[in-house]
Amino acid sequence: MxxxxxxxxxxxxxxxxxxxxxxxxxxxxxxxxxxxxxxxxxxxxxxNAVARSLRTDQTHTLGLVISDVLNPYFTELARSVEEEARALGYSVIIGNADERPELQDHHVRNLLDRRIDGLLVSPTDGGSPLMLDAARAGTPMVFVDRWIPGVDVPVVRADGRAAVRDLVAHLYGLGHRRLAIIAGPAATTTGSERVEAFRAALAEHGLPLPDAYTGQGDFQAESGRRVTEGFLDLPEPPEVVFAADNLMALGALDAVRARGLRVPDDIALAAFDDIPWFVHTDPPVTAIAQPTGELGRLAVRALVDRIEGRPPRSVTLPARLVARRSCGEPATPTPSLSPVQRSTS
Amino acid sequence: MxxxxxxxxxxxxxxxxxxxxxxxxxxxxxxxxxxxxxxxxxxxxxxNAVARSLRTDQTHTLGLVISDVLNPYFTELARSVEEEARALGYSVIIGNADERPELQDHHVRNLLDRRIDGLLVSPTDGGSPLMLDAARAGTPMVFVDRWIPGVDVPVVRADGRAAVRDLVAHLYGLGHRRLAIIAGPAATTTGSERVEAFRAALAEHGLPLPDAYTGQGDFQAESGRRVTEGFLDLPEPPEVVFAADNLMALGALDAVRARGLRVPDDIALAAFDDIPWFVHTDPPVTAIAQPTGELGRLAVRALVDRIEGRPPRSVTLPARLVARRSCGEPATPTPSLSPVQRSTS
DNA sequence: CCTCCTCGTGGAATCGATTACACACCCGCT
DNA sequence: AGCGGGTGTGTAATCGATTCCACGAGGAGG
Missing domain, CATH: 1.10.260.40 (lambda repressor-like DNA-binding domains)
Known part of the structure; x- marks a missing residue:
């Protein structure tokens, strides 16, 4: 050459x-x-970009470490991140951590070795020493979706509290009283936050959240199936299952089907994270939608601000409830065509 | 540092x-x-990997250029590619071409500038000069899923002909005679091949494939919707719509729903590319499943063979029909839980 | 005792770019 | 005529690694 x-x-x-x-x-x-x-x-x-990078100490590359590429939420996030980065003159290298801390560390190390200009992370855990060191050492870094408390790194995320409250009100209005949740890993902020929001919202209606109704999942479909089976085995099963992410909702749907039960007649289902497929499932699934594309774009902008010497800003956007048929009577007679079409907020 | x-x-x-x-x-x-x-x-x-790469002229990085990350088929492909590459000591940089040739070129150029060791491509078109030059100049390259005829580059892909024949036989057996297809772009091998296979299979049953029953799509959901609306507007609409990929099938489902029609009673639906969500749609969708993970792994191995001086091999794996309810009577009374569970082959 | 290897080590060239510094040239002003 | 200053260009240092080559020390063999 x-x-x-x-x-x-x-x-x-x-x-x-x-x-x-x-x-x-x-x-x-x-x-x-x-x-x-x-x-x-x-x-x-x-x-030769390699030679240029060596000399200028800039790679014009961002690293993105996410927990699970197969999760449509993260796929969409990755896509919007790449688009915005490209618009700003950066490339993106994606690392898929598969919800495994050691794999996350592998990718962070690899990206740092490649001297990426900045790192976008959605941490799978409470924070490995490696990542904390990198943040402390001054590597430009921004958390997206999930974050690690107590670390001085900007966070770009959606706050689902209001939407969870809307969801509980919606469920309560439909007559449901026994509500259960499939939680995400407590080590992730999104995992613990969603349970807390759910518990708080229930309390507003004077409803309890018994231990038997809080199942521990790991954001993967299989755990949703397992937890739901546990719920269905209870002497008094819940009337509604709320899955803290879309994959666990899928697992829950499987478990319900496998017993020959029907949604929503036998048991209702709702999910955090809306995805296009939820419109087409049987029945369409009620979900809480995040402004995913916007989150990706803002995260990139915050990171590039930091890289180029401007002060980065943390951002929190609202999520919204999208009611469909999986929790009971349809919200309106017309079929819902797109996940962003209807909202109760 | x-x-x-x-x-x-x-x-x-x-x-x-x-x-x-x-x-x-x-x-x-x-x-x-x-x-x-x-x-x-x-x-x-x-x-410092940058300095090391400059000196050794190796980046231990592969480029993967795919047509659409949001398509679950490609997401899964990307995931398996990254896994296998990691196992062999390589990283992967993914470029999302969004079915746009100029974006594909952007990524190919960017990857070549970064001096990746090899390139995995699923071309969106007949081949840009840039890509052909790179291949001719000796950049290690492997085509995956789609390829460009006449270029001396190994190809790793699935052959869907037999599965399409199985599908048509299945449809014929259910009594369907008026079959239509939503084709992909003719510039892609998968686009043209699937129409040809469909036409040939119809011919075996003495059925024609009139022009009115071949709609031109672009592998995106919106085109599936548009083409399906055209089919439904015909004086004699088809009894079955076969979408050449999963996103167009989704669009077709939308179009059918928007008219208040039902699948499969009013019109049947089948798709190329099976994805986990097809089990959960209403109704579950009959699809042709590719061995996606295996394709990704084999493509990486072929590329790494080429990079490390071993002779790479082209590979063609078979696809299989997965019959579900969207074309008529359920294949068996038990519900299908996983996309790989049942096959007619 | 001298020669010849082997082993461990350091000096320096090299990869392909960017950029500080020096310099030659030309123009205009006093 | 002489000097200052801008313009265009080249030489060489530099980034952080790898690796060829040379060299000194020490052991084996004649």
């Missing part, structure tokens, strides 16, 4: 001049510029 | 010795080795 030296030789100038042309430095004669550009076109020369 | 010089100084040796310790070169005394390792641990030193 042609290097800057080859271009310089072909154009009859020094490498410094070639570099200046390529970087649009003003003090280059028109004559030299055209000769260099001709040589570049002729040789099909492309600057 | 500490560099190899700092380590050398701290250990009282030269940088050459530090490098030898780090690369497990045999001729280093035990004494020097322990001093170096102590200094490394002490300083929290991590080798």
């Amino acid at each position: 042609a290097s800057i030296k080859d271009v310089a030789a072909a154009a009859g100038v020094s490498v410094a001049t070639v570099s200046r042309v390529l970087n649009e430095h003003p003090s280059v004669s028109a004559d030299a510029r055209t000769r260099v550009l001709a040589a570049v076109a002729d040789l099909g020369y492309r600057p | 500490a560099s190899i010089k700092d380590v050398a100084a701290a250990a009282g040796v030269s940088v050459a010795t530090v490098s030898r310790v780090l690369n497990e070169h045999p001729s280093v005394s035990a004494d020097a080795r322990t001093r170096v390792l102590a200094a490394v641990a002490d300083l929290g030193y991590r080798p």
